[in-house]
Amino acid sequence: MSLVIVGSVAFDTIETPVARKERIVGGSCTYSALAASFFTRPKIVAVVGEDFPKETAAFLKKRHIDLKGLTIIPGGKTFFWEGRYGDDPNQRDTVRLDMNVFSDFRTELPASYRAPDILFLANIGPDLQEHILAQVKRPRLVAMDTIRFYIENQPEALDRVLRKVDIYFANDEEARLLTNEKNLIRAGRSLLDRGPRLVVLKKGEHGVFVFGADFTFGLMAHPCEGVVDPTGAGDSFAGGFLGYLDKIGNLRASTIRRAAVYGSAMASFTIEDFGIERFKSITPSEIEARFAQFKKLVSF
């Protein structure tokens, strides 16, 4: 099986109630590829500037992430985001955003990327998502994520992409915005009519709902006593979820439920440290232990 992930690789400056960190590596592609790398060998598609740290590239390679689709723009500057979190980890303010090399990124996929089993169109513009989608032979599974900005500014392009994907990952705010439904359950289910076979609603500290045609799965978030940095939790969730699906190779409801647990496990690790730090120490047995903790948490 193979998983291609398209998204952002970025520098983030992050302020949380715990501390402030300047220009640490982040981005939707980075987080989801790292999370997926504990289950499969993801190939990434992204763009960075010449300022991107060689140590990070080396770390991604060490995690068996394929960087053939990572474009480095000579003299360019990597995408930059600055955000601030208050006491509610589900809420954040964007302080600054510099698209830099990302602003008009269009790419031709390497030949080895053009027949993936799973394609994940992470948080990038819907036009770029379509541009990538047009370059691959129909994968077994296409998943997508988006953000408020594209829902508000490119609703038609977004609707076109939604009709072409199998899984849509949204957080609660995005789902409500896109459907104009206040009730989250109705919002989630109504998104199934827009194209995807599966809608995954991420509620942050309140857990996740997965809506399928014939089942709904709900999972509490791991009870975390100290969120250090919520950044990348949703991307790590998606990466763990899709990485596990790629490893198992089927889409049975039971597999999807377990994928959501592995996704939640990866998200729960991510928030324990700033940026991608936590990925440097996670072990497979820690992941299995957390899976078992989820089982204990919700069983009755």
Place this chain on the structure above:
Amino acid sequence: MSLVIVGSVAFDTIETPVARKERIVGGSCTYSALAASFFTRPKIVAVVGEDFPKETAAFLKKRHIDLKGLTIIPGGKTFFWEGRYGDDPNQRDTVRLDMNVFSDFRTELPASYRAPDILFLANIGPDLQEHILAQVKRPRLVAMDTIRFYIENQPEALDRVLRKVDIYFANDEEARLLTNEKNLIRAGRSLLDRGPRLVVLKKGEHGVFVFGADFTFGLMAHPCEGVVDPTGAGDSFAGGFLGYLDKIGNLRASTIRRAAVYGSAMASFTIEDFGIERFKSITPSEIEARFAQFKKLVSF
């Protein structure tokens, strides 16, 4: 086994996005006794005025609720609350509150109430909670609930009661306020140090956490597509929870987990209609079916 519930019996005027209802019967004692009545035969302690409808008293009796502890004040007016909900069912504004006969309610328990297995001190002032507690032979289990008003205005009396109870039911706002902890998991666990053996954190549409000395249980709320009236959900949860414990008669972790599921089931019925309406049609097989739905929802 036997369960005594002390709390308010009230008239509520309720406005939700669905409709407005004037002076319908509500109150923490009413909701929790009705929810408990599907598992055991609760005895209630409360006070009403002469304006309290005979049909409601008849309905409570039909549900095998013991009304010997219900004081009717001749010429008195029943406690009245008016509240308004917006789109978020977890948020409400109190528009008006008339304590009426409740304002200086002190009561002597009937002899048949003085040796309960379980005593539930629902949402009433901590002084009254202590006054009741002093009249019973040490029950196997004492549970309590409170509201923001008492946390802010009678913190010392509240702390005394907390030290004497086994189970504390709180919603997320109350838990944060009482502990000064922003993180809900830390808030819940730290409440265990204040006295109770079990802390039950009700998160409304986001489900419930139960914290014990050696386990944590988390349950998603029933995925409800249309909340008609959120009033009484928390009280119905507590009633179903304690009613089930009274029926089963032990406090094993597995029993407590199931009690939380039955509590959530009762809360999920309550919000499907205004006030106590839904209790008029619930059947035992509906409750078992909802229990099974919860199992399906969260299993992996």
